[in-house]
Amino acid sequence: MLCVLMGRKGENPNGFFDQLSHPQSTAPLSFVTSLPSPTADRSSRLQQSTASSRGLRRRLQRPLRQSSRAPSVSTIPNRQHRQSPARRRSPPSPLPSRDSSSPSICSIEFEEAIVTASTVENVNSLKRKSDDIGWQYGKLVDPNNKDKVMCNFCKNVNSGGINRFKKHIAQVGGGVAKCKSCPNEAKLACLNWLEGTEKKKQDKVVRELGLRSDVNVSSGGQQEEDLTCAAVAFNAIENDEFKQMVEAIGQFGPGLKPPTQYELREPLLKAEYARTKSLLSDREAEKEKNGCSIMTDAWTDMKSFIKSKDTSAISHTGEVIFELVDNAIEEVGAEHVVQVVTDNASNNMAAKALLLEKRPNIFWSSCATHTINLMLQGIGNIPRFKKIVDQAKGFTIFIYGHHRTLECMRSFTKKREIIRPGVTRFASQFHTLQSLLDKKYSLRKMVVDAKWENIKETSSKKGKEAYDTVLSVRFWNGVEICLKVFEPLVKLLRLVDGDVKPSMGFVYGELLKAKREIKEAFKNEELRYKEVIAIVEKKMRGRLDAPLHLTAYLLNPHYSYADSSIFDNVDITTLITCVEQFYHGCDEDIHDEVVNIEFTKFQRKQGLFGKKMAKNCVNFDYNPG
Incomplete structure (x- = not known):
């Protein structure tokens, strides 16, 4: 058995392995070994190697380390080690050459240790990691077959799983071979286990019958109790599926057995998955006909998308995002993808360049919701608006920070809240300002009432600030101007963030409309609106005024048919750019047909474009709700 391997001080510790592989090498080594006699009994060596197989494997795999001093080794000396001091001080002779065809004693023992260890692992794999008492008296014949169990006492192989095997040990049940070799305690243990299992089944049946007898269909409190105990959200009763389930139960009548957990997890879930997938067939047909968009977002909830990937452990570089998007395009089908939509982060812009290089016919668009949110953020950081927002925030924090002030506010507002959430943080600020303005007189009445005093x-510093804010005329005037500036953009934000109607053809047109309304809020005084409009134009530049957005605006009869001057104001090169990218690699005759023939018909309202339905698009109501 190999005990210690150590290279000489200052030498390569791996020289030992070089010495084994090159027996003719004369590089001196300092090592201490205790090797068994080659004529030792093979079974004895096998027992030794088995007992130390794990430690031996760890020591051989552990890298050898140099030491500044000689190791202290304690071994039982044999005849070869009993030498004179002078002889012990002499350098060791080179290792003798060995026939490569005959393995060394060390290698034989190591191989035997591995074989023995693997045998132990195979035995352990036949033992199930279960608290079922049956596995104390049996084991699997094949780890891949859970139905065949071998008895540890009579070595009989039983088919039918662990439950049938326990009947074999307990010597009960018909059609089951009885074990004649098991001790009495094993028999009693399995018998008690089987009786306990049967009792649980009977108790479950009795309990279910009792539950049915306790149901009172004439009382609405029964349903309330059931929903509360199951922690079902109250708004679940508004789902059509929930109503259909209740109706189905009523039509069946008493005695309906609920599905088991296995049925819910396996067959019923698979059936529902297949049904849901079949409902997407219309979307699949639409995708093949009109194309689709690939949208990406960083989100902690992986239930919000058709497919998600955990990338928390890797850096979100442009190359990584490009690979994720490109794989999604391959999965959907590149011929069906029209555009990729992401936010405006720099890594996404780097991925955009890589995608355009590989797939020049697919558009990469900036997320309109993210861009408009940046506009609101920029405007909200202007000092005159930020002051109003901070005052409103301080007032609401004070009200909701104390239960007595909250109760007082609700008593004056008739239990209506002053905080209203929106789709984004800055949209929430707009809705909260709007809510405060709606309750202006109730709040002013509240702070002068004796209940408030x-x-x-309310006598603290923040309480006095809240009092001054509500009674400040300048504050309420500021709230009104904030709402006039924010409202057009918040309305546009709701439009692009909704999923009821497609908004691509309306983004640029509604942005122009929002800019006009902002100017009107400042009575068209350039000095007052200049800073706000500059932020809007900066954020939309290169994002929401891209050739794809301008072309969609140009080809939307809601705008172009209502004002034909749009055809002169929008550069025709934007249309040409989109056509060249969309039909990249196609014959130039297609480009010519789209730009010079089809677009001309649309512009002159000829053919199908002259139909009443097309002209009625001018009056199309695009209300985001």
Whole structure:
């Protein structure tokens, strides 16, 4: 058995392995070994190697380390080690050459240790990791077959799983071979286990019958109790599926057995998955006909998308995002993808360049929701608007920070909240300002009432600031101007963030409309609106005024048929750019047909474009709701 391997001080510790592979090498080594006699009994060596197989494997795999001093080794000396001091101080002779065809004693023992260890692992794999008492008296014949169990006592192989095997040990049941070799305690243990299992089944049946007898269909409180105990959200009763389930139960009548957990997890879930997938057939047909968009977003909830990937452990570089998007395009089918939509982060822009290089016919668009949110953020950071927003925030924080002030506010607003959430943080600020303005007179009445003065917290610094804010005329005037500036963009944000109607053809047109309304809010005084409009134009530049957005705006009869001057104001090169990218690699005759023939018909309202339905698009109501 190999005990210690150590290279000489200052030498390569791996020289030992070089010495084994090159026996003719004369490089001196300092090592201490204790090798068994070659004529030792093979079974004895096998027992030794089995007992130390794990430690031996770890020591051989552990890298050898140099030491600044000689190791202290304790071994039982044999005849070869009993030498004179002078002889022990002499350098060791080179290792003798060995026939490569005959394995060394060390290698034989190591191989035997591995074989023995693998045998132990195979035995362990036949033992199930279960608390079922049956596995104490049996084991699997084949780890891949859970139905055949071998008895540890009579070595009989039983088919039918662990439950049938316990009947074999307990010597009960018909059609089951009885074990004649098992001890009495094993028999009693399995018998008690089987009786306990049967009792649980009977108790479950009795309990279910009792539950049915306790149901009172004439009382609405029964349904309330059931929903509460199951932690079902109250708004679930508004789902059509929930109503259909209740109706189906009523039509069946008493005695309906609910599905088991296995049925819910396996067959019923698979059937529902297949049904849901069949409902997407219309979307698949639409995708093949009109194309689709690939959208990406960083989100912690992986339930929000058709497919998600955990990338928390890797850096979100442009190359990584490009690979994710490109794989998604391959999965959907490149011929069906029209555009990729992401936010405006720099890594996404780097991925955009890589995608355009590989797939020049696919558009890469900036997320309109993200861009408009940046506009609101920029405007909200202007000092005159930020001051109003901070005052409103301080007031709401004070109100909701104390239960007595909150109760007081609700008593004056008739239990209506002053905080209203929106699709984004800045949209929430707009809705909260709007809510405050709607309750302006109730709040002003509240802070001058004796009930407010009797609240201890209102005498604090923040309480006095809240009092001054509500009674400030300048604050309410600022709220009104904030709403006039924010409202056009918030309305546009709701439009692009909705999923009821497609909004691509309306983004640029509604942005122009929002800019006009912002100017009107400042009475068209350039000095007052200049800073706000500059932020809007900066954020939309290169994002929401791209050739794809301008072309969609140009080809939308809601705008172009209502004002034909749009054909003169929008550069025709944007249309040509989109056509060249969309039909990249196609024959130039297609480009010519789209730009010079089809677009001319649309512009002059000829053919199908002159039909009443097409002209009625001018009056199309695009209300985001």
